[in-house]
Amino acid sequence: MSTTLTSQLGGAKGDWIRCPNCDASCRERELSSGEELRCTRCGATVLQFTGRKTLQPALALSVAGLLALVLANSSPVLVFSVAGRDQSGYIITGVRELIAQGYWPIAALVFFAGILAPLLYLTSVAYVSSACCFHVRLPRLVDLIRLSEQMESWNLVPVYSIATVVSVVKLRMLGGVQWEFGAQWVLALAVISLFVQQTFNHRLVTERLISMGVEP
Amino acid sequence: MKINNKLRVELARALVVTAALLYIPSNIMPVMTMTIVGKTEPLTVLGGVYELYDSGLPLIAGVVFLASFVVPFLKIAALGWILFLHGTPRLRERRNALHHIVHKVGSWSMIDIFLLAVLAAVGQLGSLAAVTAEPGAIFFCIVMISCLLAAEIYKPRLIWETTTT
Numbered sequence: 001m002s003t004t005l006t007s008q009l010g011g012a013k014g015d016w017i018r019c020p021n022c023d024a025s026c027r028e029r030e031l032s033s034g035e036e037l038r039c040t041r042c043g044a045t046v047l048q049f050t051g052r053k054t055l056q057p058a059l060a061l062s063v064a065g066l067l068a069l070v071l072a073n074s075s076p077v078l079v080f081s082v083a084g085r086d087q088s089g090y091i092i093t094g095v096r097e098l099i100a101q102g103y104w105p106i107a108a109l110v111f112f113a114g115i116l117a118p119l120l121y122l123t124s125v126a127y128v129s130s131a132c133c134f135h136v137r138l139p140r141l142v143d144l145i146r147l148s149e150q151m152e153s154w155n156l157v158p159v160y161s162i163a164t165v166v167s168v169v170k171l172r173m174l175g176g177v178q179w180e181f182g183a184q185w186v187l188a189l190a191v192i193s194l195f196v197q198q199t200f201n202h203r204l205v206t207e208r209l210i211s212m213g214v215e216p
Numbered sequence: 217m218k219i220n221n222k223l224r225v226e227l228a229r230a231l232v233v234t235a236a237l238l239y240i241p242s243n244i245m246p247v248m249t250m251t252i253v254g255k256t257e258p259l260t261v262l263g264g265v266y267e268l269y270d271s272g273l274p275l276i277a278g279v280v281f282l283a284s285f286v287v288p289f290l291k292i293a294a295l296g297w298i299l300f301l302h303g304t305p306r307l308r309e310r311r312n313a314l315h316h317i318v319h320k321v322g323s324w325s326m327i328d329i330f331l332l333a334v335l336a337a338v339g340q341l342g343s344l345a346a347v348t349a350e351p352g353a354i355f356f357c358i359v360m361i362s363c364l365l366a367a368e369i370y371k372p373r374l375i376w377e378t379t380t381t
């Protein structure tokens with residue numbers, strides 16, 4: 001769900017703030033531990049108790065994710081063999097092969113959802129959360145928050161990892177298949193991506209940024 | 217502002233209609249051809265599912281069937297319904313919840329495209345094996361992207377818009 005930064009920026013307690021989902025005005029109030037402020041019209045979470053939570057887990061996970069992304073792309077994921085001949089495949093091999101066959105729109109989609117979007121997502125999360133953790137006013141923070149919001153739903157590595165499992169099953173009926181080093185990093189990246197989405201809380205980011213004096 | 221919203225609704229409707237029209241060819245036409253040791257086999261999305269089921273893997277067959285056949289259909293139906301009721305006050309909560317679900321599960325149809333990419337990557341063994349993409353894959357991509365864009369353009373706040381467009 002995309003929420004705009006401006007709609008999340010509430011002022012002093014008791015102000016009217018906009019629901020990020022439906023634009024309705026909601027009255028802001030002080031929240032206690034574990035409490036949530038929900039929109040009275042559509043039920044979306046407008047405010048969350050953030051307390052002493054930090055963005056350190058998001059920073060650690062996104063850096064780990066970037067490392068996994070590099071490793072997943074620098075070694076083959078699978079090796080397929082028929083009658084003594086074999087071929088190994090990297091994530092990018094599929095993209096190249098689809099271009100060679102003239103299906104560049106599909107190649108572009110695979111490249112974007114499987115490599116570029118995860119890279120942009122994890123980089124923007126790492127950038128924003130390190131700014132929050134170390135209290136540094138890095139340039140273009142607001143743009144990068146927006147980028148992380150847009151890329152979140154396009155990081156399809158979890159889907160890719162399932163597709164690899166299905167392809168192994170399919171290929172096993174036809175010849176020999178072997179998992180390679182890259183496969184475990186694809187899986188690691190998929191799991192890390194899901195955890196990053198849980199820990200990189202947009203409301204928390206906004207609060208930390210306001211306390212640092214960054215306003216869009 | 218009002219014109220902008222009206223345009224959003226029109227665009228989203230056009231995208232859903234496109235997706236609905238191409239849903240049929242995307243499922244009838246083969247998405248890839250697999251040639252293994254001289255045996256050429258064009259594979260449709262459902263053909264691939266049946267093959268998995270037939271070889272004793274009902275769970276994986278189920279996942280692929282859901283992600284690539286049921287999800288796109290439900291997405292088109294859900295978005296169509298949401299857009300049909302645009303501007304009326306009826307069942308807003310339900311439309312809002314449905315929009316959420318469409319947004320959450322929308323990208324799972326990519327499983328088939330990734331599958332094609334993985335198979336094409338390792339399935340190039342000269343005369344022994346060849347995996348080639350087929351036009352059906354393009355239709356499949358258009359259906360998926362149209363739905364994604366429609367859900368992106370028709371934001372949930374438009375469900376709650378009080379003035380009719």
Ligand SMILES: [Zn+2]
Pocket residue numbers: 019020021022023024039040041042043044
């Ligand atoms: Zn709301």
